[in-house]
Amino acid sequence: xxxxxxxxxxxxxxxxxxxxxxxxxxxxxxxxxxxxxxxxxxxxxxxxxxxxxxxxxxxxxxxxxxxxxxxxxxxxxxxxxxxxxxxxxxxxxxxxxxxxxxxxxxxxxxxxxxxxxxxxxxxxxxxxxxxxxxxxxxxxxxxxxxxxxxxxxxxxxxxxxxxxxxxxxxxxxxxxxxxxxxxxxxxxxxxxxxxxxxxxxxxxxxxxxxxxxxxxxxxxxxxxxxxxxxxxxxxxxxxxxxxxxxxxxxxxxxxxxxxxxxxxxxxxxxxxxxxxxxxxxxxxxxxxxxxxxxxxxxxxxxxxxxxxxxxxxxxxxxxxxxxxxxxxxxxxxxxxxxxxxxxxxxxxxxxxxxxxxxxxxxxxxxxxxxxxxxxxxxxxxxxxxxxxxxxxxxxxxxxxxxxxxxxxxxxxxxxxxxxxxxxxxxxxxxxxxxxxxxxxxxxxxxxxxxxxxxxxxxxxxxxxxxxxxxxxxxxxxxxxxxxxxxxxxxxxxxxxxxxxxxxxxxxxxxxxxxxxxxxxxxxxxxxxxxx
Amino acid sequence: xxxxxxxxxxxxxxxxxxxxxxxxxxxxxxxxxxxxxxxxxxxxxxxxxxxxxxxxxxxxxxxxxxxxxxxxxxxxxxxxxxxxxxxxxxxxxxxxxxxxxxxxxxxxxxxxxxxxxxxxxxxxxxxxxxxxxxxxxxxxxxxxxxxxxxxxxxxxxxxxxxxxxxxxxxxxxxxxxxxxxxxxxxxxxxxxxxxxxxxxxxxxxxxxxxxxxxxxxxxxxxxxxxxxxxxxxxxxxxxxxxxxxxxxxxxxxxxxxxxxxxxxxxxxxxxxxxxxxxxxxxxxxxxxxxxxxxxxxxxxxxxxxxxxxxxxxxx
Numbered sequence: 001x002x003x004x005x006x007x008x009x010x011x012x013x014x015x016x017x018x019x020x021x022x023x024x025x026x027x028x029x030x031x032x033x034x035x036x037x038x039x040x041x042x043x044x045x046x047x048x049x050x051x052x053x054x055x056x057x058x059x060x061x062x063x064x065x066x067x068x069x070x071x072x073x074x075x076x077x078x079x080x081x082x083x084x085x086x087x088x089x090x091x092x093x094x095x096x097x098x099x100x101x102x103x104x105x106x107x108x109x110x111x112x113x114x115x116x117x118x119x120x121x122x123x124x125x126x127x128x129x130x131x132x133x134x135x136x137x138x139x140x141x142x143x144x145x146x147x148x149x150x151x152x153x154x155x156x157x158x159x160x161x162x163x164x165x166x167x168x169x170x171x172x173x174x175x176x177x178x179x180x181x182x183x184x185x186x187x188x189x190x191x192x193x194x195x196x197x198x199x200x201x202x203x204x205x206x207x208x209x210x211x212x213x214x215x216x217x218x219x220x221x222x223x224x225x226x227x228x229x230x231x232x233x234x235x236x237x238x239x240x241x242x243x244x245x246x247x248x249x250x251x252x253x254x255x256x257x258x259x260x261x262x263x264x265x266x267x268x269x270x271x272x273x274x275x276x277x278x279x280x281x282x283x284x285x286x287x288x289x290x291x292x293x294x295x296x297x298x299x300x301x302x303x304x305x306x307x308x309x310x311x312x313x314x315x316x317x318x319x320x321x322x323x324x325x326x327x328x329x330x331x332x333x334x335x336x337x338x339x340x341x342x343x344x345x346x347x348x349x350x351x352x353x354x355x356x357x358x359x360x361x362x363x364x365x366x367x368x369x370x371x372x373x374x375x376x377x378x379x380x381x382x383x384x385x386x387x388x389x390x391x392x393x394x395x396x397x398x399x400x401x402x403x404x405x406x407x408x409x410x411x412x413x414x415x416x417x418x419x420x421x422x423x424x425x426x427x428x429x430x431x432x433x434x435x436x437x438x439x440x441x442x443x444x445x446x447x448x449x450x451x452x453x454x455x456x457x458x459x460x461x462x463x464x465x466x467x468x469x470x471x472x473x474x475x476x477x478x479x480x481x482x483x484x485x486x487x488x489x490x491x492x493x494x495x496x497x498x499x500x501x502x503x504x505x506x507x508x509x510x511x512x513x514x515x516x517x518x519x520x521x522x523x524x525x526x527x528x529x530x531x
Numbered sequence: 532x533x534x535x536x537x538x539x540x541x542x543x544x545x546x547x548x549x550x551x552x553x554x555x556x557x558x559x560x561x562x563x564x565x566x567x568x569x570x571x572x573x574x575x576x577x578x579x580x581x582x583x584x585x586x587x588x589x590x591x592x593x594x595x596x597x598x599x600x601x602x603x604x605x606x607x608x609x610x611x612x613x614x615x616x617x618x619x620x621x622x623x624x625x626x627x628x629x630x631x632x633x634x635x636x637x638x639x640x641x642x643x644x645x646x647x648x649x650x651x652x653x654x655x656x657x658x659x660x661x662x663x664x665x666x667x668x669x670x671x672x673x674x675x676x677x678x679x680x681x682x683x684x685x686x687x688x689x690x691x692x693x694x695x696x697x698x699x700x701x702x703x704x705x706x707x708x709x710x711x712x713x714x715x716x717x718x719x720x721x722x723x724x725x726x727x728x729x730x731x732x733x734x735x736x737x738x739x740x741x742x743x744x745x746x747x748x749x750x751x752x753x754x755x756x757x758x759x760x761x762x763x764x765x766x767x768x769x770x771x772x773x774x775x776x777x778x779x780x781x782x783x784x785x786x787x788x789x790x791x792x793x794x795x796x797x798x799x800x801x802x803x804x805x806x807x808x809x810x811x812x813x814x815x816x817x818x819x820x821x822x823x824x825x826x827x828x829x830x831x832x833x834x835x836x837x838x839x840x841x842x843x844x845x846x
Contacts, residue, residue: 072569072613072807080573156582158573209615225614225621226795226803227698252697254793258680259696263793265688266695418571419563419808426574427567438572451576 059529061247063510065522066260066269068276070226070253075208076195077150080158082439082520085195086274087251090523091231092133093198093214096124096143096177097189103349103441103518105189109138109199109215110177119184119472124177130238133219136201138238140171146199147179159196162188184470186477187442194519217244217525228252231524245512245528264290264505271506273513273522277390278336284505294338295502295516298347298441301339301391303384303399303495304425304434308455312432316374318492322360323367324406325399331498334394338501344485345444347499349518352478356489367406379407384433385425387417392435395497399435426453437500441519444484445469447493456493535832543825550821551603551814555596558810564588565612565808586612599814609811613804618815621800628698629796632712632719633781637774639720640727645770647724648731653758655736663728670725676787679718683791686714696793715792719785723777730773734766741765768835775831779824 071083076093090098096110107113110124130138149155151163165185170178181188191197204213212220217237221230232248252269254260257277263269264284275281285292311317327341340348343356371379382403386396393412400410410433415421417436425431431453438446446452448462461484468480489496502517512527566582567574583589590598602609608618651663687695693714699707738744739762747757786798797816804812836842 070803073615079569080571081569154581154585156578156585158570158578160578161575224624224700224795225616226625226800227793252793254696256790256793259683259791259793262683262688262695263697266683266691268695268697416563416806419561419565419568419806421563422567422571422574423563426572427576427579436572440573449575 059509059531061245061529062249063246063524063527063529064250064252064268064270065524066252066254066263066272067522068253068255068257068260068274071229073209074212074220074223076198077146077157077200077205078209079156080196086520086522087229088212088214088216089195089198089519089521090216090525091218091249092212092216092220093195093200094216095193095198096126097193099190099193099519099521101514101516101518101523103516105193108193109143110192113189119186119470120181122179122181122188123172124179126175126177127238128175130215131236132201132204132213132215133234133236134201134204134213135236136203136213138199138201138215139174140177141174142201143177143199144169144171145202145205146197149200149205150197157196159191159194162191162194162197184472186469186471190442195521217242218249221248226253242525244525246524249524249527251522271504271510271513273502273504273506274517275503275505278338278501278503281336281338281503281505289508290505291508291510293502293504293515295504295514296340296347296349297500297502297517298349298519299437299439299500300342300345300347301395301435301437301497301500302345303395303497304431304436304454305492305494306429306432306453306455307457307493308429309432311374311376311380314374315491316370317376318495319360320367320370320374320406321403321408322492322495323363323370324402324408325495325497326362326402327357327497330395330398330402333398334391335498335501338503339498340501341498342496344489344496345438345447345494346481346485349516350442350444350481352481352485354482354485356485359486359489360492364405371406371408376407379409381409381411382432383411383413384435385413385415385421385431386435387415387421389417389437391437391500392417395435399495429453429455435497439520444481444488447488454493456491458487458491461487461491539825539829539832543822543829546825547818547821551600551818552596554814554817555592555599558808558813559592561808563808565810568806568808569612599811603815603818608815611804611809611812613807613809613812618812621812622797622815622819625795625797625800627701628712628794629782629785629798631708632716632785632794632796633778635709635712635716636719636723636781636785637778639716640724640777641774643720643724644727644731648728649735649758649763651728651732652735652739652762653754655732655739660732663732667725667728670721670728673721674787675718675722676791678721679715679788679791682714682718696791698794711792711794715785715788715794718788718791719781723781727770727773727777731766731770734769735762738762738765764838767838771831771834771838775827778827779820782823783820 067083067086069083071087072081073079074084074088076084076089094108096108098106098108100106109127109130111127113122113124115122126140126143132138147163147169150157151160151166165181165183166179167182168180172178199215200208201213204211215238217234218231219234221232223229229251230248233244237243254263257280260272260276261280264272284290305312305318307313331337331339331341341357343359346353371377384396384399386392396412400412403410415424425434445465447454447456448465464480464484464487468477468484471477471480504513504515506513509529510527511530514521514523566579566586566588569582570578599609610616611618611621614621647663647666651660654660683695686693694711698711701708735758739758744757744762747761748754783798785796786802789796789799801813801816804816
C-alpha cells in the first residue's frame, strides 16, 4: 500500500481471519420530502403503537453511543484515561499513523515513510491539503511541533517514553518530516498511532482539553459535562476516501449497568461498544433488535505481586500461587465466562503471542508441595488491595476461595481506584498483592520498568525486551517477545488471569463499529445505518 | 426581623468558614490526588511531578487553601481539574437539574403526605389510619433507587412511555425536561412521602388533643373543620421543619437515584469529583451544600413567623 517493506513491521495481521463487514455506503440518496413525510408518519404511527411493517424511513445519519466512563478532558496527549481516546481518537484527532479495527498499523497523516537501513532515520511523506478543524494547515512543521511537545522535558504526555529514543525531528520541507533516533525503535510506527501521539497544532494545543481541534472527520459540537458529548461532521475534512457516513454522533455517559441496559432497551442509546455488565449481557444476546459481538480487547487482568517482600520474593511461592488458580473457573465466576485465560502479560492479538497457560496450569497438589518446599507447609496470610470495579472485586473473591485450598489466607482490602490505588500501590509499593486490568496494548515492557509496582527486576527479561524493541528483523523481534512472555510465565511476577472481552451490543441496523478493540477506540468513520 | 437576619448571616459566615476548613482538611487526608487519578497505571514519578507542578499541587497546603478561599471570596470558584472548565459553570448546570428535581419530589411528597397524614390523624386507629400506616411503612421500606429501577422497567423498557434516563436539557423544552424528571422525582418522593405522612399524622394528632381544638369542637365545629382550621395550621411548623431537612437531603442525597436515571445532578458531580480527586469541585460543592442547608433552615424559621402570630407579637 505504501512506504518501505517494513511499513507494517510493528503489527503484522493480528488474528488473521479479521472479519471485515461490507460497507453499506449506498444510502447517499437525498432526503426527499416524501421520505421525510413517510418517516414522520411512521414515527406518528409508532407512537400510536401501530405496527407499520416495512417502513419508508430513511436510514439515520446520527448515532448515540453509550460509554460507562466519561473522559476527563478531551486531550489524549495530556492524560492517560482510555475514555479520552475512546471519544476523540480517529473521530477528532488523527496521527501520523493509525491502528485499524484488526490491530494493523496503517498510514494516516503520513502517507508513507522510509526507514534507513540502520533503523535510525524515519522519513515521513505527509498527506497534502490537510487542515485542522479551525482552519490551521497541517504540515511538517505542525508534525514536528506535536512530536517535540510530546517529548519535551516538561511534557505531561502519559506515553512520553515512546519518544525516549528520538534525538531530533526536522521539517525538511512542508511535506517531509524526518525523525532521527539514538537506537532503533521497532514499535515506533505502532506507538505513533496511539491516541497519545496524535497531531495537534500550536494555536489550539493548550485548549484541547475542553475545545479539541484535530484533523479528524468530526469536530466537537457540545460537551455537556456529566451527561453527553456531541460530535458534528467536519465539513472541511481532508480525506475524501475515508469521509464519514454519519452527520454527527452523540456519546452518552452512563455508569450504572442497569441504566445502560435500560437505555439500550428504550432506544435512548443505539450502541454500547463496551457494555459494562457481563451478567446482563446474555439477556441482550437473545434480543433480535440488537447485534451482540463478543470481541477481544487488550485489557489484561493481572493480580500483581509485590516481588520485594517475603514470602513473595521466592519464585516458588509465586509459582505455587499461580498453580492454585483455575483460570477457566475464574473467568466463569468473574466475567460470566466471557474472557480469555492468559499465561503471561500478553494477549492473543499481540504480535508473536504464545499460549503459556499450561506453564503453571491449575494443580493444587503441586502448588501445596511447592509451598512446602519453599518453607510454608501450612501456607501463609496475604492481603490483596482490590479496586472497586466489579471485575476486580469478583476476581478477588474467587482468588480468595482458590488460594484457601492451598492454605493461603487472602484478606481483601478495598482500595479506591484510581487515586488511592495509584498512591498506595503504584507509588509507595505499600501492598502485598493487588488486581487491576492493564489497558495499554503491547505493554509487556512494564515488567522491565525500574521501580514499577511489581518490583520485578530480571536482567534476562530486560534483555529480551530491549531486543524486541530494537530489532530490525521481524522474526527476531517476535522471537524476543516470545522469550519475554516465557520468562514472565516462568517467574510469575504477577498472577496472569485473563483478557477482558469487549461485550459489544448495538442496534442490529448499525454497521461499521469495531468488533475487537486492538486499542481502546470508538472509530465512527465507517459507521452507518442500513435500511 | 433585622436582628434575626443579621444573626443568621453571621452564623452563616462562621459555619461556611468552618466547613471550608473541614472539607479542605478532609481532602488533604485522602490518599492520592488528581494527578495520580489522571495518570492511572501510567503514573511514573516524573509524570506525577510534572503534572503536580502544572496544576499547582506542589504548593503548601496553606497556600492552596488561601488560593481557593480567596477565589471563592471574590466570586471565583476556580477551575475543575478534571474537566478544565470553571466550577461555577459545572455547578450551575447541575443545579439546573438538581433543584427542579428536589422541588418536584418535595411537591409530590407533600401532595401525598399532607392529606394522607391529616386523614390518618382524623380517623386515628380506624381503617384510613391503618391504610396510611401501611403506605408509610411500605414507602419507607423501599430504597429510592430500587423504586427507580422498577419505574424504568415498567414505564421505559416495557411500555416505552418514558425515557429510561438522561436529561435532554431545559433548552429542549420545559415539557421534555419535566418528562425526564418525573420518574426520578417519584422515586425520590415516595420514601419522603412515607416519612412525611407519619410526621403529619402525629403532629396533627398532638394538636387534636389540645384544649383549643376541644374548645372549637365544643363551640360546635365539625370534627373535620376543627382539624382543618385549628389542628392542621398549628401542626404546620413541625411539618415544615421536617420538610426543610428533606429538601436538603434531596439536594445532596439524590446521588443513587441520579445514578439509576443517569441524571447529571449535583450529587453525581460530587461523587465523580471525589473519585477523580477534583478537590476544587468537591470543596465548592460542599460549601454550596452547606450554604443551601443554612438558607433552607433560615427560610423555615422565617415561615414560623408567618405561620405563628404569637412569635411575631413577642418581637
